[in-house]
Amino acid sequence: MLKLDARIKLLNAAIEVVRKQGYAATSVDELCKKAGVTKGAFFHHFESKNALAIAAANHWSETTGALFAGAPYHAPADPLDRVLAYIDFRRELLRGTPAEFTCFAGTTVQEAFATNDDIRAACKASIFGHAETLVADISQAMRHHKVKGDWTALSLALHTQAVLQGAFVLAKATGDAAVAVESANHLRRYVELLFNRSTKDKSK
């Protein structure tokens, strides 16, 4: 029978291994071993290691995109509640080891931003593309709650991603999710304060 899954197995292996030990420290042989395929399969599907990184970043965008699209935080009627529910959802994802809950794009872009512009662009597209899915809810929340400031919905959306990426860094430094959860709590509190929402029902 024809096996078409070598490519997918390699992409999943890349996301798993690179998040744990970084991109440059991960060899092609190691990925092949993890994926259970040979080097021939690797270079059949990807013309280079860098090409795999780009494909893996796109794969990461797709899988996480599907996860967030199907998440329950879109349910509330009030757009602000949706934004707060998003932050809660992100906080709930902070479980297990840092290698398990951190971001492939954020990890990879730190290593490749100055040396490979295609990888940098693919990682940027992943992070910024996700941020853009938050803009509609934030914009509606600003109008609905009559909030105006010298900041835009996009800048707040990107700030949420900055907080999460930074929380990942601190979690890696400690080896524990706790410090990341604390930052997510601060992020939630910031949004509550921006929109004058009482902080009483926070699930901390």
Add this chain to the structure above:
Amino acid sequence: MLKLDARIKLLNAAIEVVRKQGYAATSVDELCKKAGVTKGAFFHHFESKNALAIAAANHWSETTGALFAGAPYHAPADPLDRVLAYIDFRRELLRGTPAEFTCFAGTTVQEAFATNDDIRAACKASIFGHAETLVADISQAMRHHKVKGDWTALSLALHTQAVLQGAFVLAKATGDAAVAVESANHLRRYVELLFNRSTKDKSK
């Protein structure tokens, strides 16, 4: 004497090159070339590449520690003003290319956290040690402005570092400091809101 110590030159080279291209992608030969010394000098001062990473993290702690200790943000009488001035100071440092203003410890810990615990610990000490220098001002600000919440001075100090580390990641993704400056503005606004400080005199 003009001739700087080979050790210091290697440490400075490591901080410069690793911030640009990551730790694993940086070879010993490359560092020696950058520092203008030979491999013999490298392995005379450091028993391994990993040992250099630990020493570089400690060196980073010392040089940045001196920078922040001598910075003007300690001047204001009101502790809250000192905290806000700290954030402004960090924002002003966001100039040039990402490789120039980002954090060696944050960059390195992402690559080494799961594979080398000594490097991880040295990077954690750098980031957390800096955060701890903020705790006194935040604690005083909480008492002085009679602010209480379900958060601690240390957790806010660590949150500032998370925001900055995340801002670095986004800056690397875009290749530009602008997105990091925006996150620093959000961080300042959060602290102002936490302490009920008017946001009129912000220098955005």
Add this chain to the structure above:
DNA sequence: GCTTACATACCGACTGGTTGGTATGGCGTC
């Protein structure tokens, strides 16, 4: 129905260059 031709998916031994690390020896200073 059978041949020929070509495309896709994958295998694994191999290569040339690079890697972190070593062995040894020179040189200035105490």
Add this chain to the structure above:
DNA sequence: GACGCCATACCAACCAGTCGGTATGTAAGC
């Protein structure tokens, strides 16, 4: 003449990438 400091030469391991090959399917030609 011991010792810190550093240079040169070298090595085994590992690296990304190559290449000739196999297995399977597909489709045209007759």
